[in-house]
Amino acid sequence: KIPKKTIQRVLIYHRYLTFLLQQGTRDISSKSLADILETTPSQVRKDLSCFGRFGKSGSGYDVLELRDLIGKRLGFEKLRKVCIAGMGNLGVALAGYRGFEDLGLTIQAVFDSDPKKINRKFDGLVCRDIKEIAPVVKKNQIDMAVLTVPAGSAQEVARRLENAGIRAILNFTPVKLTLSSRVKVSNVDLAVELKTLSFFIR
Amino acid sequence: KIPKKTIQRVLIYHRYLTFLLQQGTRDISSKSLADILETTPSQVRKDLSCFGRFGKSGSGYDVLELRDLIGKRLGFEKLRKVCIAGMGNLGVALAGYRGFEDLGLTIQAVFDSDPKKINRKFDGLVCRDIKEIAPVVKKNQIDMAVLTVPAGSAQEVARRLENAGIRAILNFTPVKLTLSSRVKVSNVDLAVELKTLSFFIR
Ligand SMILES: NC(=O)c1ccc[n+]([C@@H]2O[C@H](COP(=O)([O-])OP(=O)(O)OC[C@H]3O[C@@H](n4cnc5c(N)ncnc54)[C@H](O)[C@@H]3O)[C@@H](O)[C@H]2O)c1
Ligand SMILES: NC(=O)c1ccc[n+]([C@@H]2O[C@H](COP(=O)([O-])OP(=O)(O)OC[C@H]3O[C@@H](n4cnc5c(N)ncnc54)[C@H](O)[C@@H]3O)[C@@H](O)[C@H]2O)c1
Structure with a gap:
């Protein structure tokens, strides 16, 4: 099991390597990779060693081969199917974002409980009633969900997602979800991110 | 200097304590606080000790007093003024979010470079031309910014924010910003968050 922090760093290396390829750069040193993430060359080599033997210290890496x-x-070539529950401000912004596809993540279905939103199209996807989540998730073999409903409906909708067979939830609500261990939850609290930042400029 | 992770945990305690007050709960043990964040009671006591002497081990905390x-x-009573640069999908979602005010953060101004968006109102705020960022930031004493422009304009707009006197940037773009040490940058990469989560459900 590779630690979450390592995966996050390696994903950012990958994104940077893709950017370098577009610029026409063919080689890169572990020092330049380290600068990108404000870590050390030895941390870069350690991270990459979890993913197999890459490059020798001192001789750098071939950008295309490493990427x-x-x-x-x-597992980028394996497309991960994701649904979004709650098509309000944040849900709509996430549904419209093209950057997920670069990482092999595709938004397959979107849900809401508001009759004014159901059957409306959002970026090519028809919004479905949250009550239909189980059959839609099963039919499309969706295993991940983004939760962007109000705090008051978070736990109830998360339960529905679990019962529909969803195995991972990216939770944007400020509510701590109580689910079985079969479902992996990752919380993103944008208000806490912004507030935490404010403490560094006292 | 309190570590960032500790501030993030204490902010989540604060949010949870507010929730408890609304439910009418008067006391809470360090064990219940620990459960919320999946940490230990001794971690809770350690976190709170950075913020002064609170409660005795074993006797719990008074919810209102602790909150x-x-x-x-x-520094919640001191309002932090924030501006948003880039009023696309994500910028609009963040501008409309009421949850920032609970933490003493207020969105004071929003900017864009698209003539179709300039002078339009977003949740009561008139969108201004990105070129006016310096005078608006100075006049309103804004010291924080949220960056939600496309990757291609990220570095240039970040420079403008720095020159306007912004001291902290919450960066949603996938670009590593190069700024002077006067500006504190915190990066949120939602695509990496979602992709990282997918590794836990191989
Ligand atoms: N907008 C932001 O920038 C932001 C920032 C931080 C956190 N959040 C959190 O993200 C969540 C969504 O925020 P938002 O600003 O998009 O809110 P919003 O009110 O704009 O959208 C919520 C959507 O969820 C739908 N909904 C309500 N109950 C539902 C249910 N039972 N099943 C399915 N859909 C349901 C609503 O119809 C609405 O479309 C909230 O929990 C909020 O705290 C948002
Ligand atoms: N939407 C999401 O869910 C999401 C998720 C992850 C990351 N991001 C990142 O957040 C950023 C914004 O994403 P989005 O989906 O809102 O994009 P968007 O294209 O909807 O919005 C970008 C906005 O920035 C404005 N803009 C462009 N150049 C500018 C400049 N020089 N000065 C001021 N404004 C300028 C555009 O006019 C537009 O309104 C991108 O960098 C994207 O990679 C977005």
Whole structure:
């Protein structure tokens, strides 16, 4: 099991390597990779060693080869299907974002409980009633969900997602979800992110 | 200097304590606070000790007293003024979010470079031309910014924010910003968050 922090760093290396390829750069040192994430060259080599033997210290890496190796180990070619529950401000912004596809994540279905939103199209996807979540998730073999409903409906909708067979939830609500251990939950609290930042400029 | 992770935990305690007050709960043990964040009672006591002497081990905390003490130490009563640069999908979602005010953060101004958006109102705020950022930031004494422009304009707009006197940027773009040490940058990469989560459900 690779630690979450390592995966996050390696994903950012991957994104940066893709950017370098577009610029026409062919080689890169572990020092330049380290600068990107404000870590050390030895941390870079340690991270990459979790993903197999890459490059020798001092001789740098081939950008294309390293990027494709990371992509393969991280399972990029396997498309992950994601649904969004709650098509309010945040849900709509996430549904419209093209950057998920670069990482092999595709938004397959979107749900809401508001009759004014059901059957409306959002970026090509028809919004469905939250009550239909189980059949839609099963039919499309969706295993991940983004939760962007109000705090008051968070736990109830999360339960529905669990019962529909969803195995991972990215939770944007400020509510701590109580689910079985079969479902992995990751919380993003944007208000806490912004507030935490404010303490560094006392 | 209190570590960032500790501030993030204490902010979540504060949010939970507010929730408890609304439910009418008067006392809470460090064990219940620990459960909320999946940490230990001794971690809770350690976190709170950075913010002054609170409660004795074993006797729990008074919810109202603890919440107000945390709020005061974290400077909640001092409003932090924030602006948003880039009023696309994500910028609009963040501008419309009421949850920031609970933590003493207020969105004071929003900017964009698209003539179709300039002078339009978003949740009561008139969108201004990004070129006016310096005078608006100075006049309103804004010291924080949220960056939600496309990757291609991220560095240039970040420079403008720095020159306007902004001291902290919450960066949603996938670009590593190069700014002077006067500006504190915190990066949120929602695509990496979602992709990282997918590795836990191989
Ligand atoms: N907008 C932001 O920038 C932001 C920032 C931080 C956190 N959040 C959190 O994200 C969540 C969504 O925020 P928002 O600003 O998009 O809110 P919003 O009110 O704009 O959208 C919520 C959506 O959820 C739908 N909904 C309500 N109950 C539902 C149910 N039972 N099943 C399915 N859909 C349901 C509503 O119809 C609405 O479309 C909230 O929990 C909020 O605290 C948002
Ligand atoms: N939407 C999401 O869910 C999401 C998720 C992850 C990351 N992001 C990142 O957040 C950023 C914004 O994403 P989005 O989906 O809102 O994009 P968007 O294209 O909807 O919005 C971008 C906005 O920035 C404005 N803009 C462009 N150049 C500008 C400049 N020089 N000065 C001021 N404004 C300028 C555009 O006019 C537009 O209104 C992007 O960098 C994206 O990678 C977005």
